[in-house]
Amino acid sequence: MSTLNDGAWQRRWQPLLQQWVLISARSAARPWSGAVSKATTTPAPEHDPYCYLCPRVTRANGVQNPNYSGAFAFDNDFPSLSMQAPDTHNTDPLLGVAPAKGYCRVLCWSERHDATLASLDPAELKGVVQLWRDEYARLAAQPGIGNVLIFENKGTEIGVSNLHPHGQIYATDFVTDTATRMRSAQANWALENAGSSLLQSLLSHKHTQAACIIEKDEYFSVMVPFAARFAYESWIVPNRHVSSLSEMHKAELDSLAILYQRQVRRYDLLFNRVAPNVSLLHNVPTDNHQDNVHWCFHLAFHPPLRDPEKLKYLAGFESAANNIVNPVRPEDAAARMREIDVSTWC
Ligand SMILES: [Zn+2]
Numbered sequence: 001m002s003t004l005n006d007g008a009w010q011r012r013w014q015p016l017l018q019q020w021v022l023i024s025a026r027s028a029a030r031p032w033s034g035a036v037s038k039a040t041t042t043p044a045p046e047h048d049p050y051c052y053l054c055p056r057v058t059r060a061n062g063v064q065n066p067n068y069s070g071a072f073a074f075d076n077d078f079p080s081l082s083m084q085a086p087d088t089h090n091t092d093p094l095l096g097v098a099p100a101k102g103y104c105r106v107l108c109w110s111e112r113h114d115a116t117l118a119s120l121d122p123a124e125l126k127g128v129v130q131l132w133r134d135e136y137a138r139l140a141a142q143p144g145i146g147n148v149l150i151f152e153n154k155g156t157e158i159g160v161s162n163l164h165p166h167g168q169i170y171a172t173d174f175v176t177d178t179a180t181r182m183r184s185a186q187a188n189w190a191l192e193n194a195g196s197s198l199l200q201s202l203l204s205h206k207h208t209q210a211a212c213i214i215e216k217d218e219y220f221s222v223m224v225p226f227a228a229r230f231a232y233e234s235w236i237v238p239n240r241h242v243s244s245l246s247e248m249h250k251a252e253l254d255s256l257a258i259l260y261q262r263q264v265r266r267y268d269l270l271f272n273r274v275a276p277n278v279s280l281l282h283n284v285p286t287d288n289h290q291d292n293v294h295w296c297f298h299l300a301f302h303p304p305l306r307d308p309e310k311l312k313y314l315a316g317f318e319s320a321a322n323n324i325v326n327p328v329r330p331e332d333a334a335a336r337m338r339e340i341d342v343s344t345w346c
Pocket of ligand 1: 047048055113
């Protein structure tokens with residue numbers, strides 16, 4: 001592609017979010033006197049009696065966790081949303097108010113406090129993906145729920161308060177801002193491109209296939225998006241247009257579990273530590289909107305590190321402009337991750 005250069009001072013279009021990203025590989029060479037992030041070297045215990053996610057521990061609200069093993073879900077004791085939210089509305093165009101209704105769930109990946117998704121065995125891993133699917137389907141079927149976002153915040157670097165391996169779900173009575181943008185982008189793409197799928201078009205694009213794929217199997221591809229917003233951002237995209245975990249068959253779910261874990265291990269090897277990360281499952285909204293048919297599932301990783309010791313902050317320009325500056329050229333990130341031998345993870 002003649003429009004590509006070495007990644008210096010280039011704007012790239014992120015079609016799913018409908019926004020420009022700045023690729024500025026030369027900014028990575030700046031002298032660094034900012035925050036340095038060191039990996040924790042103290043090993044975690046297998047069971048922590050003060051951890052409110054560990055089996056048998058009594059949580060702050062007085063409820064005792066069962067003696068669970070494997071993946072386990074429960075209601076968040078300190079939810080950001082509630083179906084009991086008071087029905088307060090204000091239609092004042094300057095002071096709009098609506099109730100924040102929904103469900104917040106906590107998903108433990110394992111009974112072991114010292115586990116991560118990278119360390120689970122295949123059966124445990126499939127249990128996690130099955131839990132994702134069951135929780136998504138159950139919450140999607142609740143009356144009034146418009147969006148079910150499953151995600152994992154991993155590592156103290158991004159403010160995680162509890163290091164027990166776990167993810168969360170926010171099931172909201174509204175479609176989130178990001179999901180609204182993604183849905184609109186995918187519907188418009190289909191309208192303007194004879195019904196084709198935006199994500200499938202991006203995945204099958206000659207440039208993606210040549211330079212942005214990290215690995216793939218029969219059912220999914222792991223790729224760096226052309227307009228990655230974060231250094232080493234990656235996506236797991238199905239090789240067919242499928243909207244959610246609920247529509248995937250067993251072989252696809254097994255493949256997703258394996259590739260997800262391989263990518264988590266790849267990040268550990270890339271950053272030479274248990275790598276902090278944010279991972280997000282972008283399932284189709286659950287509000288029966290006519291444009292949902294154009295939605296294609298993907299799983300996104302937004303790693304906060306730009307190298308093993310440097311955290312990327314979304315500061316002045318990005319806070320103000322919402323055009324994120326990525327200091328690593330996406331094709332270089334893909335090449336670097338492609339070269340990692342995941343079998344060396346331990
Ligand atoms: Zn724990």
